[in-house]
Amino acid sequence: MSTDNSILLNRVFTRNTLREIVESNYSDAYVTAIRRYVANSYGKDNKQLISEIYTVLKREYRNEYYYKNTILNKLLLGVHKPTTTTALTEVSIGKSKADFVLINGRAIVYEIKTELDNLDRLESQITNYYKAITRVSILTCEAHSDALQRRLENSPVGICILTKKGTIREEKKPQEYADKLNKDTMFRVLRKQEYEGIIEKHFGALPDVSQFEYYKACKHLFCQIDTCVAYKEFIAALKKRGQIDIELYNQIPYELKFLVYFSGFKTDDYRKLHSFLQQKEVIPCTSLI
Known part of the structure; x- marks a missing residue:
């Protein structure tokens, strides 16, 4: 596939393009992709058009988005449950x-x-x-x-x-391997409210130090927790990050599951996207890639 084509396909399936569609009901990259990859777009709604562009991705240019969207659909939605x-x-x-x-x-x-x-x-x-x-x-x-x-x-x-x-x-099959677990590394992954919750749970209070010393003091306390216990708390904190509206998310087409899952959609965003997917007319492109 040519460089121009790969750049275009990479741009279509991004959170920036999705946000343009939700906020403006339009995206240059998306319209250009329709013109380039869809032989006959007449009478097709945006859901159908996106599906046809995604088919090109699957057939000719299996990029990182294709892999990520597939694993989310097959494992998170197919084997497990959100x-x-x-x-x-x-x-x-x-x-x-x-x-x-x-x-x-x-x-x-x-x-x-x-x-x-x-x-x-x-x-x-x-x-x-x-x-x-x-x-x-x-x-x-x-x-x-x-x-x-x-x-x-x-x-x-x-x-x-x-x-x-x-x-x-x-x-x-992957095997469990905990020999290299590092509490300093785990702590750096955590957000402030996450490590504060763990510290309060295990020590009863947060460090009473200056703002300048606060992060270092929190990390010091976290690193005092037994490694196995710290790891369980770490995983539990990360697990709480995934918060989506399941009912609205279930209506999202296969091709966009990954993008929407990680876009922090609100109810109005789902409504706007749903309306866009049903539309059969695309606003004429003002500038092409």
Whole structure:
């Protein structure tokens, strides 16, 4: 696929484009994608048009969004339930960012390696993830499968394959590995209200120090908690982050599930998006990519 096409497809399925659609009922990137990828848009509503653009993504350019949206649909919505399981994305852990994290009773990091990625940073990413999460799995394509099997043969890391049909096949089950858990790393992932809640629970009060010393004092207290206990509190705090309106979210089409889940939608946002998806006319594009 040409660079121009890949840039366009990357832009269409982003939170910025979704926000433009919700707030303005229009997006240059979206309209340009219709003109480029939909052979006949006459009489089709936006839900149908988005589905056709997404089909191009699936068939010709399986980028990170395609992987993330697939794993959210297949695992969070297909295997688990959003009422009992929380999904997180782009979680900074050490010097790496976890692509996708699922938390129910336990937590697992999914590091995504698409056909467009290389495996150069994989070892350092895995090392960082194990400092805060005890299960790690790589979601990848058939082309990377053999190389990953060799590299991860004697490790606790799991391997999942996103097949050409769009299904997820587990080739190597992830094993629990807690030896590298690091309370300093876990603390840095937590938000202020999250670590304050844990500290109050275990010590009865928050540090009575200056604002300048406060963060350091909180981290010092957190690091005094037994590692296994601290990890359970850490995971419980992260699990509370996933708050969506299930009834409204269930109405979102498959292609947009990931975007909407992580866009912090309010009731009015769902209403506006629903109205847009039903529309059959697109405002003429004023500027093309």
